[in-house]
Amino acid sequence: MKQVYFDHAATTPVDPRVFAEMKPYLTEKLGNPSSIYAYGREARKAIDDAREIIANCIGATAQEIVFTSGGTESDNLAIKGVALALKDKGRHIITSAIEHHAVLDSVKFLEKHGFKVTYLPVDSEGMVDVKDLENAITDETILITIMHANNEIGTIQPIKEIGEIAKKHNIVFHSDAVQTVGVLPIDVNELNVDLLTFSAHKLYGPKGVGALYVRKGVRLGTLIHGGGQERKRRAGTENVAGIVGFAKAVELAVAEQKEVNQKVQELRERLFKGLESIPHIRFNGSRTHRLPNNVNVCFEFIEGESLLLNLDMNGIAASSGSACTSGSLDPSHVLLAIGLSHEIAHGSLRLTLGKENTAEEVDYVVEKLEEIVQRLRDMSPLYNG
């Protein structure tokens, strides 16, 4: 059967060039970077080089990059780290209603420990209002954490303006850029961010490795104690092969950004156009401030899990924000935050394209979706022809 992977916001395949760089560090280059003999020095150098490459790609310096186990850990380190370091200065954090759970659950944890959190609402396209943000600031505010682009609906936030406000009020600003590093041009100084989360497996690198950019001078508590790696900010023997692959992946993504985006965006427009022929649908997220690879659509009268199972039976991988797929049986908090009813959120589908996808695959997915949506609607008590 044909296999079509349209879930690149979940994870991406490792680019063969990335894997080629990693391979020696999984086999013959076996050293622990903390060892002083040749094997160790070889591994240490690989990490130093990787740090330099990654820093260059986002306009940072090497000392400002902390390697972690991925986006989730970076979000936790940023939020809890700032809370630990600045808890005597204030205990108020501002975030948005549509953050990834790595951010939301971290601030909720802090709420249980006496911090106050403001969850900024978003408009129907998923945009935060910078005026709301500025109004939410108090003398107690120590951290603003707003994601760069949303992983479900693809909306890109006005990070630069938010960063300016944070700077003006002298508040630490963190952004989860897991969906944007490699995809959008990023310069930490231009964007006015103090802390930036990113992860390798969303940009054709390996799973289980990421980084937190920490602006020089920003105070951060430590969450993981031990051998003192990452300049005591994150202990544990480094994931050498992962870090090497991560650097190669970021480097390639930045170098090939223009061509990849152009290709992926063309495919996305083709997908939008194909889907428009299906009646009773609703596209979610901003059409203009949008990730180049993201389509998020709700099909009325049907439910997302049955949609995903049917797509899977046709070899198509995608995802949904339906309550029935969530485990918690609540629809996606992002879809609810943009004002969708439970019923509409039920029929949501996220299709996220990647550089290896083709126009032929887009046409195949549209054709199958037309069939499946009709079949499920014919089975739905809410649909009348």
Add this chain to the structure above:
Amino acid sequence: MYSEKVMDHFQRPRNVGEIPDASGIGEVGNARCGDIMKLWIKVEDNVIVDIKFKTFGCGAAIATSSMITELVMGKTIEEAEKITDKAVAEALDGLPPVKMHCSNLAADALQKAIADYKSKKSDIS
């Protein structure tokens, strides 16, 4: 995560549709996640001679709907009244724990359809 039986009923659901001159109709919404199921039954001489469904819900909801129509077809009202959500789940070789509530949907819709049939019958006689 689903058994082969669930996937079979999901892929080839039995008795989808409506019965225009139904003897009883049951419609239930699922409080847990917002799904809706509607069942139509046709009763002759106290026997359910036809049953059809429409479901707005997940794979488990569609499969349990389909399975309950098979379990009920040809049964007397008294036999059908004894069909529980557990029996439906068992007939499907089980459901994942988070999906057990979906089988309530089908069982509840059936009991409502039967109640609807009974109330209509008492109206006539």
